Amino acid sequence: MSRLAGKIALVTGASRGIGAATAQLFAAQGATVLINHRDSAAGAEEVLASLSGSGHRIVQASITDAEALAAAAKSVNDGEGRLDILVNNAAVSQVVQHSDLEALTDELIDRILITNLRGVIGCIRAFRPMLEAAEAPVVINISSLAATTATGSNIAYAASKGGLNNLTMSLARALAPKIRVMGVAPGLVNTEFTKSWDPAVVQTVVERTALGSIAQPEDIASAVLAACTDLSHSIGQTLLIDGGYWLS
Numbered sequence: 001m002s003r004l005a006g007k008i009a010l011v012t013g014a015s016r017g018i019g020a021a022t023a024q025l026f027a028a029q030g031a032t033v034l035i036n037h038r039d040s041a042a043g044a045e046e047v048l049a050s051l052s053g054s055g056h057r058i059v060q061a062s063i064t065d066a067e068a069l070a071a072a073a074k075s076v077n078d079g080e081g082r083l084d085i086l087v088n089n090a091a092v093s094q095v096v097q098h099s100d101l102e103a104l105t106d107e108l109i110d111r112i113l114i115t116n117l118r119g120v121i122g123c124i125r126a127f128r129p130m131l132e133a134a135e136a137p138v139v140i141n142i143s144s145l146a147a148t149t150a151t152g153s154n155i156a157y158a159a160s161k162g163g164l165n166n167l168t169m170s171l172a173r174a175l176a177p178k179i180r181v182m183g184v185a186p187g188l189v190n191t192e193f194t195k196s197w198d199p200a201v202v203q204t205v206v207e208r209t210a211l212g213s214i215a216q217p218e219d220i221a222s223a224v225l226a227a228c229t230d231l232s233h234s235i236g237q238t239l240l241i242d243g244g245y246w247l248s
Contacts, residue, residue, distance in 0.1 A: 002030030003229050008080045008134075010034040012063055012123060013090030017191040018142060020050075021217035022087055022224050027051035029066030029225065034076065034083075036090065038062045063090050063119035069126040069185045076130055083130035085228055088120045089142040095197065096154035116160035120167060124175075131179050138228045139175075142220075143185040145242045154195075161185070165238050171235030180235050182227045187242025188214040210244025242246045 015037040023033045026049070032055040037044040044058045057079075067100050076083055084123040093113045094128040095104045120141055124131075131137040146152030147161035165183060171179040188194055188205045194214075206214060223241045227234070240246060 001023045003225065004085075005030035007031040007084040008034070008076075008082060009085035009087065010036060010059065010076065010083055010085040010127065011089055011109055012036040012119075013038075015040035015047055015128045017193070018186070018189060018217045018220045019087070019089040020047045021221040022089065023047055023056075024050060024052075025218070025221040025225055026085070027053050029058060031085070032056060032080070034059045034080075035128060036061060036063075036072070038090070046236050063088075063123050064114050066122055066126075069122050073126040073130065076127065081130075082133040083127050084134045084137055086123065086131060086137075086139045087142065087224060088123055088139065089169075090119060091142065091155040091160075093153040093193070095198075098155050099157075102155060104154055110156075112156045113161050113163075116157070117163050117167065118126070120164060124171060128175075136232070137179050138225055139171070139179060139181045140224050141181070141183045141238075142224075143168070143183045143238050145187040145240065147185060147238070147247060149246070150243065168238055176235060180232075182231070182234060182236070183238030184220060184223045184227060185238050185240050185242070186215055186220045186223075187240075187245045189220060190214055190216050208245055208248040209242070210247050213243060215243060 011019050011023045011029045014023045014035040023035055035044050035047055035058045061068040120154045141164055143164045144161040146158040147165045150158045152158045168183040223239055240248050
């Protein structure tokens with residue numbers, strides 16, 4: 001049985017990694033998927049070609065550009081007329097040792113906070129009318145284990161995800177009961193970004209993880225699907241999907 005039959009879902013940052021896996025799972029479950037990307041056209045086209053079903057399309061926009069988001073929202077309103085699911089997955093980071101404050105430049109801090117926090121607000125603000133036009137709409141914010149452990153690729157990234165957890169709670173309260181807002185917080189995931197990490201660092205994470213492995217993008221996509229479907233009476237929560245790293 002298709003769990004998202006007839007649903008329209010937009011996934012930001014869907015040209016690779018968790019976003020791509022989520023788009024593919026949603027399509028396999030019957031949703032019409034709108035693939036958002038900023039400047040990864042080739043990746044977005046590859047994901048689009050991989051989706052089962054029909055009616056899927058690409059919606060290009062930077063989540064940090066209010067005008068671009070407004071144009072994207074108009075495109076969705078004119079084309080689909082509503083939006084059932086919004087997955088705020090797009091984010092940026094860069095590996096900077098936590099003690100190296102000189103390398104954590106103002107420009108990098110601004111880029112991270114503007115994308116990972118303001119961008120989420122901008123997306124929800126732009127697509128709110130289409131979400132409210134749907135029946136039981138859901139917003140899923142992709143956070144990180146770093147939000148609660150203050151670890152991760154750099155200090156600003158951890159702070160941005162901590163802020164996102166707070167934002168998920170605030171928006172859940174503000175937008176209920178019309179829109180249900182949830183979060184999903186992965187631990188280390190096997191993506192292009194983490195493949196560039198020092199293998200010794202990754203191995204240390206694996207050894208500290210109760211399940212003895214890091215997650216695949218598909219594991220996170222499954223959690224996003226569950227938050228959209230099975231957890232229909234949950235709101236304002238951020239689900240930790242870390243394989244038990246937290247237990248260490």
